[in-house]
């Protein structure tokens with residue numbers, strides 16, 4: 272069970288992901304969480320470095336799709352700003368959420384990576400389907416009340432996993 276929660280890569284931020292290495296591994300599609308991964312929870316603005324990061328993806332032959340459990344409007348506005356597809360109210364970690372995103376990306380599981388800040392939604396959902404999973408340190412402490420509760424459990428599991436320092 273614990274192995275379903277172990278990310279393949281642990282990074283301090285989206286910006287630290289070694290894109291060239293992903294590309295070399297045959298990854299073509301990125302399923303990316305929104306809240307506390309791309310921008311702070313319920314924030315609408317995007318940092319310039321983050322926008323630039325999304326612009327760089329195509330030079331590594333990577334496509335991206337936002338996949339969020341958050342409500343529709345904001346997820347879609349940010350997707351439009353970044354010029355990428357966005358799926359809201361996804362119901363992660365359900366498999367259907369990730370299959371939908373892969374359909375949008377046109378990629379198979381072995382060509383797809385998931386990037387997110389939560390073990391029990393992003394990592395668990397991705398691992399179950401055999402996707403390459405990347406856990407990012409959350410951008411901010413502020414979050415949905417339900418998430419804050421889950422973080423308590425997450426902290427225990429993170430200790431068990433002994434991932435070491437994020438990249």
Ligand SMILES: [Mg+2]
Pocket residue numbers: 304305306307308387388389
């Ligand atoms: Mg998140």
